[in-house]
Amino acid sequence: MIIHVDQPVVEVHDLTVTYERRPVLWDIDFTLPGGILAGIIGPNGAGKTTLIKAAMDLVVPGSGFVRLFGKSLKEVRSKVSYVPQRRTVDWDFPASVYDVILMGTYPSLGLFRYPRKAEKELALDALRKVELEDFKNRQISQLSGGQQQRVFLARALTQNADLFFMDEPFAGVDAATEKTIIKVLQELTSHGKTVVVVHHDLQSVAKYFDWTIMIHSRLIASGPTSQVFTPELVEKTYGGKLDLLTEVAHLLQTEKLPPRED
Amino acid sequence: MIAERLAEFLSFSDPILLSVTLGVVLLSSTSAIVGTFTFLRKQALVGDAVAHSVLPGICLAFIIGESKNPIYLIIGAFITGWLSINLIHKITKTTRLKEDTAIALVLSVFFGVGIVLLTYIQHSGIPGHSGLDHILFGQAAAITRSDVHVFGMVSILLITSVLLFYKELKTTAFDSDFARSAGMKVSFADLMLTTLTVLAVVTGIQAVGVVLVAAMLITPPAAARYWTHDLPLMIILSAIFGAVSGFMGTLASYVLPNMPTGPWIIVTITGIAFFSFIFAPGKGVLFRLYHQFKVRRRMLTENVLKDMYMAGEKRGNHNNAFTLPEIAAHRRMHKEKLQSGLNKLYLDRFLKKDENGWHFTISGLNKARRLVKIHRLWETYLTRYVGIAPDHVHDDAEAIEHYITPELEKKLTDELDRPEKDPHESEIPYD
Structure with missing residues (x-):
């Protein structure tokens, strides 16, 4: 079941992404309205991370495109924020919590300009929102997983974006952090901002997300959680027989065939 | 030149x-x-x-x-x-x-x-x-x-x-x-x-x-x-x-x-x-070694205090002197190690000694009681909430007891509703 909307904030159109010729995403096509908290769910290797990386132009799609606010990412970049998976960076980097959060203000500054009072206050504000005031000068390698995740969230907050893509912000965090993060995300959506989250915990889907996108290489469902988060669709996403698809993907890889005729 | x-x-x-x-x-x-x-x-x-x-x-x-x-x-x-x-x-x-x-x-x-x-x-x-x-x-x-x-x-x-x-x-x-x-x-x-x-x-x-x-x-x-x-x-x-x-x-x-x-x-x-x-x-390596040494020594002294307290429980009083064999009865420990632990506790004035053996000082007894309490509370917590069998919880508690902060200790006591006894039916000593 795929429910489309008019005037979408996010439009993913016929998106196909391959990795070393192996298709990771097939023909993904959905739209998202603004002001919602949306969850992308699917089993391991379903292409969830690839999907938001494609939205952020971090992977090049084989075909199809993503439009944000009806425009290409390049035109609206300052309104979009991306939070990578916590484990993708080396937390032994010589920086404090405050240093990392302040990095969120760098992109808007452009070349040769450095944070002044305004940016610093933005960072302090974000620090408060994720409840890390006491850790401002803590070296980032000394943080727990949950605290690291909150640092990443705070960095995104300083970007003052209207649309957020977050990769597994709830993975491996403690209960207190989960509560803080969901509070911050809900506050964002209550201000009309749109948040798209890659998520792995089925237990909390119904509780957290207004909108759910289910993928397993291909799109299974996209729509309001109350309509699409059904046992049948979950079963189709996680348990569904995709052997044939996997086999074809493997064939494309070994035979060096392009996934599209062009 | x-x-x-x-x-x-x-x-x-x-x-x-x-x-x-x-x-x-x-x-x-x-x-x-x-x-x-x-x-x-x-x-x-x-x-x-x-x-x-x-x-x-x-x-x-x-x-x-x-x-x-x-x-x-x-x-x-x-x-x-x-x-x-x-x-x-x-x-x-x-x-x-x-x-x-x-x-x-x-x-x-x-x-x-x-x-x-x-x-x-x-x-x-x-x-x-x-x-x-x-x-x-x-x-x-x-x-x-x-x-x-x-x-x-x-x-x-x-x-x-x-x-x-x-x-x-x-x-x-x-x-x-x-x-x-x-x-x-x-x-x-x-x-x-x-x-x-x-x-x-x-x-x-x-x-x-x-x-x-x-x-x-x-x-x-x-x-x-x-x-x-x-x-x-x-x-x-x-x-x-x-x-x-x-x-x-x-x-x-x-x-x-x-x-x-x-x-x-x-x-x-x-x-x-x-x-x-x-x-x-x-x-640096030296700093880490020193840190390790300190942690080990703390574990040693805390274990000695706990053993003494339990030896005291066994005979029904904590005030008389403890002999070396009495203290050593609780666990296998090298004689020199036990001796160095005792000496450290003596220097820190947690213990006194006379011709009959070793005595607790007031703060030594408090510290020992607290350690035994935490050990038993943690064992209770593990059996009650984590579902580990009573005969398997001892080693866990043995390690954890050295790290529990006073805040955690309070939480633990409240959560368990101040139990009287641990899973082995030993009394939990409160102040």
């Missing part, structure tokens, strides 16, 4: 010596600054590959230009050095080969070609070829005043670039996906770092040569990382370490007979790195 040379060196009365020293110090501190980012990007091996890859460039420049003019040589070195870095990235991106393989391939091919060219030059009879082989291990003594001017300009260029693009270099080094997603000039920062690395290598060759120059890039930041968690401070420290080793290298080669400058620079900087590795607070 050596003292005389030392005095002569330190007076800097010889203008040539002054320019050599200045040149080397400048070189080594700037490559240390650039190297900080190479280090943080985990590109240390790439730096080494670049260093080896400048050799064919230098030789070609000499063959074509028939001159040892540093500008020619720098341009030649720059071209092949830059080519090598891009080749490594290209191979890693477009083939199935991993980065380490790409580095090894590029390094050996370029260096091999370089050596072939160098041998050709030496037998070709091109005028002025003598001394070119110094690019292998460097020859600081050959640095002239005009070289120092060139180094000075390169240094200023490098330091200004790092200052101007600090934000981009830092963000890209920490989280390049984020930087790219936010539209920061990541490819530009990469290009910048590549260029800066090649430039630092090319100038550094004068002093230490192709083979050792990577150490000048990487060792100073590696040493500096031990002393600080702050990036600006790390860069400054790295520059200082670089400068000191440059200075020491020139000094050693001047004062001691027949000593080369380059290798001495590397020996000094490695010495600094080694010192940092051992003595730096927090991250």
Whole structure:
């Protein structure tokens, strides 16, 4: 079941992404309205991370495109924020919590300009929102997983974006952090901002997300959680027989065939 | 003799010596600054590959230009050095080969070609070829005043670039996906770092040569990382370490007979790195050993206190003296270990001793009671909430009891609703 909307904030159109010729995403096509908290769910290797990386132009799609606010990412970049998976960076980097959060203000500054009072206050504000005031000068390698995740969230907050893509912000965090993060995300959506989250915990889907996108290489469902988060669709996403698809993907890889005729 | 040379060196009365020293110090501190980012990007091996890859460039420049003019040589070195870095990235991106393989391939091919060219030059009879082989291990003594001017300009260029693009270099080094997603000039920062690395290598060759120059890039930041968690401070420290080793290298080669400058620079900087590795607070080996020792000793003394308390429970009072066998009855422990634990507790005045044996002091008894309480509370918690069988919880509690803070202790008591007895039916002692 795929429910489309008019005037979408996010439009993913016929998106196909391959990795070393192996298709990771097939023909993904959905739209998202603004002001919602949306969850992308699917089993391991379903292409969830690839999907938001494609939205952020971090992977090049084989075909199809993503439009944000009806425009290409390049035109609206300052309104979009991306939070990578916590484990993708080396937390032994010589920086404090405050240093990392302040990095969120760098992109808007452009070349040769450095944070002044305004940016610093933005960072302090974000620090408060994720409840890390006491850790401002803590070296980032000394943080727990949950605290690291909150640092990443705070960095995104300083970007003052209207649309957020977050990769597994709830993975491996403690209960207190989960509560803080969901509070911050809900506050964002209550201000009309749109948040798209890659998520792995089925237990909390119904509780957290207004909108759910289910993928397993291909799109299974996209729509309001109350309509699409059904046992049948979950079963189709996680348990569904995709052997044939996997086999074809493997064939494309070994035979060096392009996934599209062009 | 050596003292005389030392005095002569330190007076800097010889203008040539002054320019050599200045040149080397400048070189080594700037490559240390650039190297900080190479280090943080985990590109240390790439730096080494670049260093080896400048050799064919230098030789070609000499063959074509028939001159040892540093500008020619720098341009030649720059071209092949830059080519090598891009080749490594290209191979890693477009083939199935991993980065380490790409580095090894590029390094050996370029260096091999370089050596072939160098041998050709030496037998070709091109005028002025003598001394070119110094690019292998460097020859600081050959640095002239005009070289120092060139180094000075390169240094200023490098330091200004790092200052101007600090934000981009830092963000890209920490989280390049984020930087790219936010539209920061990541490819530009990469290009910048590549260029800066090649430039630092090319100038550094004068002093230490192709083979050792990577150490000048990487060792100073590696040493500096031990002393600080702050990036600006790390860069400054790295520059200082670089400068000191440059200075020491020139000094050693001047004062001691027949000593080369380059290798001495590397020996000094490695010495600094080694010192940092051992003595730096927090991250150094000594500090960690001391910390470990303290943790072990705390566990030992706490275990002794607990054993004494339980021995007291067994006989029904905690006030009389405890004999050694009584204390040792609870667990297998080496006699000397037990004795050293007791001595430490005595020094801390948790215990007193007289001819009958050991006694608790008031604070010793309180501490012992608290430890036993935490141990038993934790056992209760594990059986009740975590569902571990009562006969399996002892070892867990044995480790955890040393770490429970007073806050956790209170939470634990409240959560369990102040139980009277632990899973083994032993009474939990409250104050």
